[in-house]
Amino acid sequence: MPTTSPSPAPARKAASADQHHDTPAIAYRVELADLHAHLYRVTLTVQAPQALQRVSLPVWIPGSYMVREFSKHLQQLEAHQGRKVVDCRQLDKNSWDLTAEPGKPLVLRYLVHAHDTSVRTAFLDAARGFFNATSLCLRVHGQEAQPHGLELVASRQTTGWSVATGLAPQQVDAAGFGHYLAADYDELADCPFEIGAYWHGDFKAGGIAHRFVVAGAPPSFDGNRLLHDVQKICEEQIRFWHGQGGSKPPHKRYVFLLNAMDDSYGGLEHRNSTALVCSRRDLPRRDEAGGESARQAEGYTTLLGLISHEYFHTWNVKRLRPAEFAQYHYDAEQYTQLLWFFEGFTSYYDDLLLRRCGLLDNAGYVKLLNKTINQVLQTPGRLVQSVAEASMDAWVKYYRTDANTPNATVSYYAKGALVALCFDLTLRAEGRGTLDAVMQRLWTQCAAGPMSEADFAAALAAVGGRPFDAEIAAWVHGQGELPLRELLERHGVVVHDDPAQLAQRLGLRVSEQNGVQVKVVLRGGAAELAGLAADDEWLGVETENEGWRLSRLDDLALYTGRTRSVTALVARDKRLLRLRLELPAPQDGKTWRLAIQNTQPVDAWLAPL
Numbered sequence: 072m073p074t075t076s077p078s079p080a081p082a083r084k085a086a087s088a089d090q091h092h093d094t095p096a097i098a099y100r101v102e103l104a105d106l107h108a109h110l111y112r113v114t115l116t117v118q119a120p121q122a123l124q125r126v127s128l129p130v131w132i133p134g135s136y137m138v139r140e141f142s143k144h145l146q147q148l149e150a151h152q153g154r155k156v157v158d159c160r161q162l163d164k165n166s167w168d169l170t171a172e173p174g175k176p177l178v179l180r181y182l183v184h185a186h187d188t189s190v191r192t193a194f195l196d197a198a199r200g201f202f203n204a205t206s207l208c209l210r211v212h213g214q215e216a217q218p219h220g221l222e223l224v225a226s227r228q229t230t231g232w233s234v235a236t237g238l239a240p241q242q243v244d245a246a247g248f249g250h251y252l253a254a255d256y257d258e259l260a261d262c263p264f265e266i267g268a269y270w271h272g273d274f275k276a277g278g279i280a281h282r283f284v285v286a287g288a289p290p291s292f293d294g295n296r297l298l299h300d301v302q303k304i305c306e307e308q309i310r311f312w313h314g315q316g317g318s319k320p321p322h323k324r325y326v327f328l329l330n331a332m333d334d335s336y337g338g339l340e341h342r343n344s345t346a347l348v349c350s351r352r353d354l355p356r357r358d359e360a361g362g363e364s365a366r367q368a369e370g371y372t373t374l375l376g377l378i379s380h381e382y383f384h385t386w387n388v389k390r391l392r393p394a395e396f397a398q399y400h401y402d403a404e405q406y407t408q409l410l411w412f413f414e415g416f417t418s419y420y421d422d423l424l425l426r427r428c429g430l431l432d433n434a435g436y437v438k439l440l441n442k443t444i445n446q447v448l449q450t451p452g453r454l455v456q457s458v459a460e461a462s463m464d465a466w467v468k469y470y471r472t473d474a475n476t477p478n479a480t481v482s483y484y485a486k487g488a489l490v491a492l493c494f495d496l497t498l499r500a501e502g503r504g505t506l507d508a509v510m511q512r513l514w515t516q517c518a519a520g521p522m523s524e525a526d527f528a529a530a531l532a533a534v535g536g537r538p539f540d541a542e543i544a545a546w547v548h549g550q551g552e553l554p555l556r557e558l559l560e561r562h563g564v565v566v567h568d569d570p571a572q573l574a575q576r577l578g579l580r581v582s583e584q585n586g587v588q589v590k591v592v593l594r595g596g597a598a599e600l601a602g603l604a605a606d607d608e609w610l611g612v613e614t615e616n617e618g619w620r621l622s623r624l625d626d627l628a629l630y631t632g633r634t635r636s637v638t639a640l641v642a643r644d645k646r647l648l649r650l651r652l653e654l655p656a657p658q659d660g661k662t663w664r665l666a667i668q669n670t671q672p673v674d675a676w677l678a679p680l
């Protein structure tokens with residue numbers, strides 16, 4: 072459904088815009104130049120360039136810790152001063168030096184190809200546009216602290232389209248096309264734009280105006296239900312950080328930019344907005360005959376968890392942030408050991424706050440926690456890498472997975488969430504406080520700004536009444552197992568050891584779309600001992616006197632019966648191999664099943680305060 076009034080700002084005539092406001096020191100004019108060629112045209116005016124003016128496009132976007140070289144999509148860069156062509160000398164993959172006459176406006180023009188549906192880059196076609204300034208806006212070195220203007224130009228092709236962004240409108244039309252103003256480059260880079268005929272709805276939480284935008288919604292989409300539930304999440308989180316009074320939420324308004332696609336999942340946090348992608352199937356639906364299926368309910372909970380996660384980042388990583396991120400550096404990797412805190416603790420609270428605001432019950436929450444625990448326990452890399460190391464390595468490991476990833480790395484999201492759980496349950500068991508109090512203390516202690524591990528340790532000690540150095544050393548910097556079982560049982564949740572799935576017992580991860588394709592061979596498992604390798608196709612299995620073609624892994628037991636010693640027939644680089652494989656017994660692998668045994672301590676931990 073197209074929207075008609077996307078901007079709370081007073082609409083003025085855009086035609087005379089240039090006479091109505093001062094031209095910012097740095098001004099970008101963004102045109103949706105060619106929808107079918109997926110090209111944005113950018114005209115950048117630098118009012119007072121240096122004699123040798125350097126410009127560069129970021130190589131990464133804060134929140135997504137991987138060098139993505141956005142400049143690969145930039146083309147046909149040219150520069151002028153008046154009628155004079157200015158020499159652009161390319162220095163490396165993403166920066167240029169311009170020999171300009173100082174003090175005289177310098178105008179750069181270029182095109183950016185945008186055909187990536189991820190939340191990290193830019194997209195343009197006949198249905199919608201989306202961009203981060205890190206993909207479109209060259210950074211003018213030495214002038215990053217100046218006001219940066221962005222004019223988004225409407226065209227005949229964008230009739231019926233609207234604009235949504237967290238950036239402050241300066242002078243825009245009713246649809247939101249026109250002039251926006253950022254205080255500096257960082258703010259510009261932190262405010263993505265969604266453009267198109269999207270659905271939108273508004274609500275208030277904690278007195279703050281929130282807008283939710285959904286592009287690509289199917290006809291069944293229940294917008295009212297989404298708004299109602301997201302409002303609960305936002306109110307819960309504002310209460311979480313500011314409930315005791317004394318501090319105010321850091322944002323004046325907030326925009327959710329969600330793009331619903333066939334099959335996608337992800338989000339990127341910003342200071343007063345977030346860009347999200349989800350599967351259309353995970354959106355809430357209106358009047359479904361027969362009610363909501365379990366699968367639909369699970370998909371919707373996943374979406375609410377994602378929304379909760381990104382919103383929590385408004386405090387935890389956008390304001391409270393690693394000391395190393397006090398100033399963003401856009402030209403190279405920016406390392407921190409603290410992603411276990413900023414991503415892991417955010418992951419702990421995303422689902423926990425869904426429980427606290429009533430969108431999950433205790434059993435639903437414990438089920439999600441169970442999933443996270445098994446995910447970590449099934450990753451041999453948890454015994455190889457600490458979450459502090461995983462944070463440093465995010466740039467080359469977490470964001471660049473391969474067949475060895477589960478053997479060598481651990482997720483600072485999943486294990487980080489379990490580290491948060493361990494701190495929370497330890498504090499609660501000792502009766503001195505909760506992790507909530509630690510988070511709230513950090514917020515004031517670090518003045519909603521950069522923090523270090525020492526700040527975390529100090530806040531923990533202050534709340535818990537003793538130093539937690541040993542726990543930090545073991546859980547954050549160590550590779551050992553976390554004391555999950557003991558802590559959960561102290562809080563009314565028992566752990567049952569169920570038999571593991573066949574793939575887990577074999578030490579394999581496979582895809583079965585086209586025969587049994589080996590994706591990952593886990594460290595120390597039966598498959599590794601037999602010599603199976605990633606990219607093998609597992610064709611069949613032979614027992615003593617017969618052979619069977621294998622099309623699904625779970626059929627293995629059908630063909631092998633009680634035989635433990637078999638031959639796996641494998642195709643590798645067109646060669647056929649026979650590998651001796653010792654099949655593990657069903658009791659050889661265990662997976663955890665959590666069950667609530669005692670409601671009282673579980674309620675004390677999980678239930679609404």
Ligand SMILES: [Zn+2]
Nearest residue numbers: 380384414417
């Ligand atoms: Zn996150």
